[in-house]
Amino acid sequence: MTASRPNQAAPDPHDDVALRVEHLSKVFGRRPKEALARIAAGASRDEAAKLGTAAVVDASFDVRRGEIFVVMGLSGSGKSTLIRMLNGLLEPTEGTVDVGGERVTGVDAKRLRGVRRSQVSMVFQHFALLPHRTVLENVAYGLEIQGVGRERRQQLARDVIRRVGLEAWETRMPSELSGGMQQRVGIARALCADTPVLLMDEAFSALDPLIRREMQEQLVELQAELGKTIVFITHDLNEAMFLGDRIAVMRDGRIVQIGSPEEILTDPANDYVAQFVQDVDRARVLTAASVMEPPAAAVPITVGPRGALKALRDAQTSTLLVTGPGRTVLGAVRDRDVMRAVQAGERELRPLVDAGVQQVDPDTSLAELPELAITSGLPLAVVGDGGRLLGVIPRVMLLAALGNVPTDTSELQVVDLPPALDARLLTQTLDATPEVHDAR
Amino acid sequence: MLDDLRLPLGTWVEAGVDWVTVNLAVVFDAIRAVVLALFGVAETAFTQPPEPVMIAILTLLAFAVRGWRMALGTVLGLAVIVLVGQWDNAMLTLSLTVVAALFALLIAIPLGIWAARSDTVSAIVRPVLDFLQTMPAFVYLIPAIILFRIGVVPGIIATIAFALAPGVRLTELGIRGVNKEIVEAGHAFGASPGRILRQIQLPLALPTIMTGVNQIIMLSLSMVVIAAMVGARGLGQDIVQSLQRIDIALGFEAGISVVILAIILDRCTNALGSLQQHSPIARLRARSVAARRAPSPAPATTGAAASAVAQTDTGRVGSAVGEERA
Numbered sequence: 001m002t003a004s005r006p007n008q009a010a011p012d013p014h015d016d017v018a019l020r021v022e023h024l025s026k027v028f029g030r031r032p033k034e035a036l037a038r039i040a041a042g043a044s045r046d047e048a049a050k051l052g053t054a055a056v057v058d059a060s061f062d063v064r065r066g067e068i069f070v071v072m073g074l075s076g077s078g079k080s081t082l083i084r085m086l087n088g089l090l091e092p093t094e095g096t097v098d099v100g101g102e103r104v105t106g107v108d109a110k111r112l113r114g115v116r117r118s119q120v121s122m123v124f125q126h127f128a129l130l131p132h133r134t135v136l137e138n139v140a141y142g143l144e145i146q147g148v149g150r151e152r153r154q155q156l157a158r159d160v161i162r163r164v165g166l167e168a169w170e171t172r173m174p175s176e177l178s179g180g181m182q183q184r185v186g187i188a189r190a191l192c193a194d195t196p197v198l199l200m201d202e203a204f205s206a207l208d209p210l211i212r213r214e215m216q217e218q219l220v221e222l223q224a225e226l227g228k229t230i231v232f233i234t235h236d237l238n239e240a241m242f243l244g245d246r247i248a249v250m251r252d253g254r255i256v257q258i259g260s261p262e263e264i265l266t267d268p269a270n271d272y273v274a275q276f277v278q279d280v281d282r283a284r285v286l287t288a289a290s291v292m293e294p295p296a297a298a299v300p301i302t303v304g305p306r307g308a309l310k311a312l313r314d315a316q317t318s319t320l321l322v323t324g325p326g327r328t329v330l331g332a333v334r335d336r337d338v339m340r341a342v343q344a345g346e347r348e349l350r351p352l353v354d355a356g357v358q359q360v361d362p363d364t365s366l367a368e369l370p371e372l373a374i375t376s377g378l379p380l381a382v383v384g385d386g387g388r389l390l391g392v393i394p395r396v397m398l399l400a401a402l403g404n405v406p407t408d409t410s411e412l413q414v415v416d417l418p419p420a421l422d423a424r425l426l427t428q429t430l431d432a433t434p435e436v437h438d439a440r
Numbered sequence: 441m442l443d444d445l446r447l448p449l450g451t452w453v454e455a456g457v458d459w460v461t462v463n464l465a466v467v468f469d470a471i472r473a474v475v476l477a478l479f480g481v482a483e484t485a486f487t488q489p490p491e492p493v494m495i496a497i498l499t500l501l502a503f504a505v506r507g508w509r510m511a512l513g514t515v516l517g518l519a520v521i522v523l524v525g526q527w528d529n530a531m532l533t534l535s536l537t538v539v540a541a542l543f544a545l546l547i548a549i550p551l552g553i554w555a556a557r558s559d560t561v562s563a564i565v566r567p568v569l570d571f572l573q574t575m576p577a578f579v580y581l582i583p584a585i586i587l588f589r590i591g592v593v594p595g596i597i598a599t600i601a602f603a604l605a606p607g608v609r610l611t612e613l614g615i616r617g618v619n620k621e622i623v624e625a626g627h628a629f630g631a632s633p634g635r636i637l638r639q640i641q642l643p644l645a646l647p648t649i650m651t652g653v654n655q656i657i658m659l660s661l662s663m664v665v666i667a668a669m670v671g672a673r674g675l676g677q678d679i680v681q682s683l684q685r686i687d688i689a690l691g692f693e694a695g696i697s698v699v700i701l702a703i704i705l706d707r708c709t710n711a712l713g714s715l716q717q718h719s720p721i722a723r724l725r726a727r728s729v730a731a732r733r734a735p736s737p738a739p740a741t742t743g744a745a746a747s748a749v750a751q752t753d754t755g756r757v758g759s760a761v762g763e764e765r766a
Contacts, residue, residue: 084624087628089624089627089628113630113631113632114630115630116627116628116629116630117629117630120628121628121629122624122625122628122629124621124624124625125621126619126621128619128621128622128624128625129622129625130622130625130639130640131622131644132643132644141629142629142630145629145630145631145635146630189629193629199628
């Protein structure tokens with residue numbers, strides 16, 4: 001079994017498992033068990049097609065509490081069948097599913113309804129709102145089935161509607177809303193049911209790209225706020241990479257790799273996955289933290305102009321980050337200014353500092369960085385809590401990361417701003433000026 | 441040689457009907473009593489009030505479901521029936537139709553629901569419906585007379601059998617046609633099958649089911665005329681009579697009365713399926729909805745909805761452009 005989950009990390013005893021899937025298979029057709037036995041004996045899916053269509057074959061994985069687990073695959077890879085087995089909409093041919101410690105597979109209808117009410121709700125590709133009910137009544141639907149009183153459930157539904165930004169639309173019918181808004185109602189309905197696990201079946205696939213992006217971001221925000229466990233199905237690799245804490249890649253009913261977006265991107269399990277991730281938009285997957293360099297070209301402001309000039313010469317760049325107390329970023333200095341100051345015998349670095357250095361959070365996605373880098377011409381400072389300098393992203397790094405080329409090729413250096421002044425000139429200047437100025 | 445071969449299908453069915461007549465007489469007498477009682481009630485309700493009162497009631501009904509045009513048409517149509525002297529017959533026919541359609545609905549809708557939920561039931565019901573629908577209508581009258589004796593009851597029973605099929609079919613079709621994902625949503629949130637039926641399937645299938653109701657009523661009306669041949673009273677009696685006497689005048693007057701009733705019933709039941717914008721009931725409903733919405737500051741038109749969406753969209757355009765540059 002381990003073959004189908006090669007990249008799964010060793011189970012960590014501190015992680016609760018919200019959803020556990022073991023050896024799950026589903027074959028549609030007249031003789032599903034026989035078809036499955038044939039496949040287990042080594043037959044391909046096509047060879048067993050006469051006995052039944054194998055939609056999912058031997059899938060096993062754990063979803064941790066509070067995680068966004070993405071199942072990604074092309075149409076026909078079995079991902080929709082898989083998600084429908086997670087809440088018992090489809091009964092598997094073999095295997096088990098447990099949600100929040102409760103068995104979903106092979107239980108009677110009443111027990112299954114109980115699990116659905118208390119453990120797992122669902123968001124659908126085409127929204128599946130009740131067209132004859134208002135937004136408010138739709139959102140309150142899960143609570144209505146759970147037997148929550150009218151006043152109480154409407155009050156709770158209003159809170160969730162506000163959270164997804166639809167408070168002005170409560171009394172509208174779903175048909176009066178745009179697709180994006182309808183899906184927000186769908187999400188609100190699932191959130192309002194207040195189950196720990198959310199299943200999302202191609203939830204954003206029916207939306208146009210701009211709205212889709214907005215919804216993805218909103219989902220990530222909501223998840224961070226509410227800590228739901230989400231199983232998200234998609235055929236869109238970019239979406240999978242953006243949303244997923246971990247991704248399971250499916251092909252022909254089997255899970256071929258499970259891993260973090262970066263693992264899948266940088267270490268694909270086989271050619272299929274490699275080919276798949278080839279045209280992924282790297283900018284959205286990689287973050288500032290994943291491409292930043294240790295801040296070699298940074299000095300504390302206390303070193304003065306001479307110290308700065310030495311650092312400039314050693315780092316062979318035209319600009320230098322300057323930090324203050326607690327390694328907070330004060331700004332940057334340029335080599336020409338520093339040299340002039342040294343020649344003039346200045347002792348303070350502060351007047352030379354250009355405060356226009358862009359500071360970014362380590363979690364900023366690469367997609368948002370280039371714009372900043374182009375506008376400033378200075379390197380980007382990656383700062384953590386309290387403005388502490390964590391790393392630098394020179395512009396050359398940025399281009400390398402997006403193009404997936406190694407940064408140590410020498411040709412790429414020309415892309416970065418070359419030092420405006422020759423290193424020998426800097427050395428001469430340092431030698432020609434008396435050292436005493438810096439002694440204090 | 442083949443001349444000697446004869447399948448005595450008719451004889452077998454006759455034997456079956458004879459056996460039923462003898463052994464299940466109690467059952468058929470009970471059915472007869474119930475149908476007769478119900479017809480009595482309907483007859484009293486339709487024929488007892490004076491003509492102007494009845495016309496006023498029917499006109500109001502037409503106005504409520506479809507508006508003033510329909511009301512005007514109803515007044516004119518009913519006036520024609522009164523003026524050709526067919527009012528009493530028309531009301532009798534209406535009573536028969538209402539009672540037969542009521543029974544047909546009580547059988548058809550649950551059967552349709554059952555057929556929609558079980559493929560086995562559907563597979564069994566379908567050929568039975570084909571049989572009921574295509575067997576020439578007169579043929580039902582023969583066993584009906586034997587089982588229920590001459591009079592109103594065999595007419596009603598034959599009518600029920602004849603009118604049943606479209607009600608069952610359209611109910612099944614309507615429920616099976618409900619968006620699968622929405623039904624799935626009901627299941628996914630833990631709703632019971634009964635609840636899904638009541639809250640999702642029936643409301644969403646309603647327009648189709650109402651078409652079935654309309655078909656049942658129309659078929660009932662056409663059948664009660666034929667049922668006059670076994671002694672059911674009403675407009676059919678005059679039509680049968682005019683046929684026997686080659687009385688063109690009487691035939692036309694009774695016939696046109698059937699047509700007028702049919703049009704009024706058809707338009708009214710059709711309107712029930714999808715209440716039109718200008719019908720007073722629809723307007724009343726819209727007003728109550730508007731009253732409920734009054735406290736919300738939401739923009740009132742769908743146009744505003746579109747622009748609100750457009751606004752959120754433009755917010756994203758900038759970043760998309762930025763990404764392109766990346």
